[in-house]
Amino acid sequence: MFKSYSFSKISYFTIFLLLVASNFVESLFNKENAEYIDDEESHDDPNDNDYLAKNIDYYVPPSYPAPLTGRLQLIPEWADAIAKARDIVSVLSITEKVNLTTGIGYGSGVCQANLGTIEKLDISSICFQNGAHGVSNTDFATNFPSTLAAGSTFNKDLVYQLGRAVARESKTKGIDVLMGPGLNVGYHAAGGHNTENFGSDPYLIGKLASAFIKASNYEGVLSCPKGLIGFEQEHFKHSNEWENGKYKHLKQPLDVQITDKVMHEIYLWPFADAVRANAGCFACSYNKINGTYACENSYLINHLLKEELGFQGFVTSEIGAMRSGVNSILSGADVNIPGDIFGDYASGKSLWGPLLTRAIYNETIPQYRLNDMVTRLLSAFIVNNVKIPLSNDFEELPNFSSWSQFTYDKEYPFQSYGSIKQVNKHIDAREKFTEKVALQTAREAIVLLKHTKSALPISVDDGYNRMLIAGIGSVTSPEGVDVEDALTGDGAVYQSWGPNSVSAFNAISPADVIYKKAVERDLLVDIVTNEYDIDNIERSAELANVAIVFAFANSGDSGSEIDGNYGDRKNYTLWANNVEMIKSVADRCAKTIVVINSPGPVDLEDFIDHKNIVGVLWSAPLGQYYAQAISDIIFGDYQPSGNLPFTISKHAENYVDIIDRVPLNGKPVDDLNRLLDYRYFDEMNIVPRYPFGHGLTYTKFKLFDLTIVEKRQPSVDLSKPDPYLDPYFFEHTSVEDPSEALFPFSEFKPVPGHIYPYLYNTKVYSQPFYNYPTGYKPDIDCDFENDPTCDAPPRAGGTLGGNPDLFEVLYKIKASVENIGGYEGYYTAQLYVEFPRGRHAPTTHVRQLRGIDKVFVKKGYTKKIKFELTTRDLSYWDVEDQTWVIYPGIYKIYIGSSSRKFDLLGEIDISSSKN
Structure with a gap:
């Protein structure tokens, strides 16, 4: 494989000398064609000395050209899939290939994004839809718990079932590509889309995402994880948001800065797991990374993802994230959805589409690049046995419209265009299996933070006879649960707001379910939902001998705001008057239980130590079964087993603030290199309120009998990966006559806002030459088409996810857990590794999660917990040598129930002689 520079033994000074040139240039096309423009954003000039002085630690070399798929010595399934995809590509014209890479426009298809059709092969429009927690923008679909809630289950097997359930409903609705889950790491605890991610540890995210992806693919829906890479907040993901007030000087989206070491050990980690799990697609994010937009970052896509991680599928944009035409394609982006430009939807303007067609005809983009883009798309479907949609298979086509909830509407509701037709069939996608999984996930996601005086579960045998249910969070919003994009600041939180929200679901209020169960147990129940009516709340609290107080906070997409939360x-x-309400009730009721529903950490300090607060339950948004799940936990019908997927601090200053101010130059920057979550608290010796992984149960467990068995002798260095296979080139690569790509006006009437791949004239040159991005050479040093021996994978690469050695199991670790309490329940075993310290040791020596095993244990019984440690788990990223390295020394093993509570300790001695 060809690339710009070898990283072997390269120094930072050498990198500096190599990288003085820009990775940003103007796009190929002038604005001569009034129907289309090219670049949305203005680009920085990295040649600027001030820029270099400020950003040299984050500077990375360009990596061109984009790697061809199928050059790794892959498993037969991938090789066969790529061969079949090539057979399809070989019969396609240029415009047909472009039709499979460019979305047809926002609102031009029935899904949130659709690709074009290939009539001669009966290939229908491939449907992309948001929905890791349920099918968005339709009806008769389950509102599943949020991805963050799934993360707090710490249960890989359950998340696998969740992936199956979500995909099964998606398939019933006719969806081909499920946009999700998110693989961001919650660097900003107040980030708006944190509920779309699994938590704040890359190991946890990787394991759970792998389970979800495998399950979705198994059910016939291609999972497309989002957030590549560093998309850690909503503020400034677009340059044209919030154009007034304090944001009016914003000139570009947020530029996140990540060092090479942090990139590999934190942000890229779960993506490697996703590649191993056969993810066929990744969505590049909105932000810049080290000065370059994610969707045109050649180092990120070409080098890290496609070379180092060996990714063979396709890279698409998050909806509306594509910022350029030629640059993004040369940098490795394969698909642009929805096809048009953010903020200019339904205009027919695209950075790809006809401009990509023109770039192929004038040979600015080589045709082998376009061929590879389509090959990657098709082979991702084929290898995962996901059916490519066919226009003659009506049962498999989408049976809903994302743009209208009416049964009959105009054919293109978003554009208000076309004749009246049936746009929604209202197919019920829900099944007993999917509903069961949603409820079970909601139950296991609830975290018992505090429990004293054996107050839970509630039983009349403990003297309870009168209950107070307090707070507007105990009932559904006065606006209803079907409000558009779930945009509400009052009432129970079932989901965060934004385009991922699930519409028209059946939601019962927690107060109703708890009231019913309490009455069945002969309790008298008072319900006060107005949390500002403190007098009434206090009177009711004085009469109650147990109180359930509901509190909440919410977040969502930056396209909307609630009370200044953008x-x-x-x-x-x-939110609201929650804290005053909680304290008022606790001052008057000796047994007060607080239920908190939020998208991340919240401030508990004003009430958490109150002697009368005997129980605190937390959960992320739990979807439509929130009420059922929380009542099951409160009354003991089900035992709490959730664990915090992040740290709750005693002080807000221990979190990393959202970047919410625009600097004078209009270009906000975010440094993402502070130690993540519990690593920071451990390194700085800060005592959290509740540590990562914390979660109490109603029973007690005892751990014993730790054994560590070496299965393979560790090697300090990775072995050299197998060389690349010969590159594949299609026989017919000559550029056709551009007149063959002209718009066929005689065949059909264009739909307003629809993006077509056709040329409007045969003039395919808009300027005499194209100023390619720095590092890209049209005439490459390695004669790619005539010399098949070009390069080999980087040392860290070689197979799906990276070097094969990384995934070899070195140690198997076992222990026993006994349930010595009075209830059956789950125990979530967590294994942490502390890296060696020493003069030449890596700086990464804080404890890191490297194992999770959740087991169900009946009272009085014992179960085995099992972990495996791979080479990757015990390695650190060597920036100088650009590879993973095991440092000789003592690796300490901690096993317990959180990042701060350990019951078993062990050691692994890896000597320098083990090579």
């Missing part, structure tokens, strides 16, 4: 939360306080 997607991201503006602080960590509970």
